[in-house]
Amino acid sequence: MDIQKIMKKSIYKAKGGLIRIKIKGEDKIEKIVITGDFFFYPENELENLEKYLIGTKISEEEVYKSIKKFYKEKNIESPGLNPEDLTKAIILAK
């Protein structure tokens, strides 16, 4: 089966840029791809965030908690784009 077709998608406009989400999973995140025209430092940590989110329950509270923790652990800086924006983008995917 083409994985692209069974992935849920969303586009969310944050102050710092457009976030595009592709996500697989009903209850929990099985796979997630985050792309867009934002800034995220250090850059290579975005891929790690995608890995980190696997297994997270798809609820606003749980997703936010995971992202917030990741930001703190990795000292992420993403001007105009905060964990709330990423959470909203993920929750909106359908």
Added chain:
Amino acid sequence: MRRMRFIDLGYVSLPMLHAIEEAIAMKGVPTFMLWIASPPTVSLGYFQSVEEEVDVEMCKELGIEISRRPSGGGAAYFDERELYYSIVAKHESGILPKEPIACFRKAGEGLINALKFFELEGALTGVNDIQVFGKKISGNAQTTMHDAKIQHGTFLVDFDMETMLKVLKIPKEKISDKGIKFVEERIITLKKALKREVSIEEAKKALIMGFKEALNVKFYNSELSTDERKIANEIVKKYMSKEWIFKR
């Protein structure tokens, strides 16, 4: 006043430009560069998806390259009508602020100074755009590597709107209206703002003056070292690879 190396790179391909920036970041000589993108290229931000942002078939048809930047931000169409700058400086040099927003502001100062040279009033909007008359005239991006900041951006002397519309897929979330009118309402060039021809040479002079003031340095003309060239010739393979360009 401290001295900073200035290099006029002339025409350069995007993969080679990013390889040069990386080589300079490694070697550590603080450098301000002006360059012109050739051949015409779609430049994608680090986190963007090729498939979502670019009409790949159209690029093939028109002979336009696709390239991915080491820095974030949005997709843009680059060709010889625009002028571009890059600043590479180790954090310890203190030339550019380490904090991303402050660094965008510093670069913004340089561009706003350059616009003053043309008696235009520029303003920094959002995170990384410079506007004149409420329309974008410069887009900017930055990244950090080898403990150095790479800050780069465009200065729209002139701009090929038709080609940009053909090769970029502009998300409907960003458009209220369609086509060329949409772009004309949002993007302005020096030529349009001044209602006259503006040469690349004139724009170069303005950027050199603007950034000299913003960075508080005195530029000395120079070239890449043999060592930097050698390193760049290796690194360029990464930026030309399919794995890099199509990584997202």
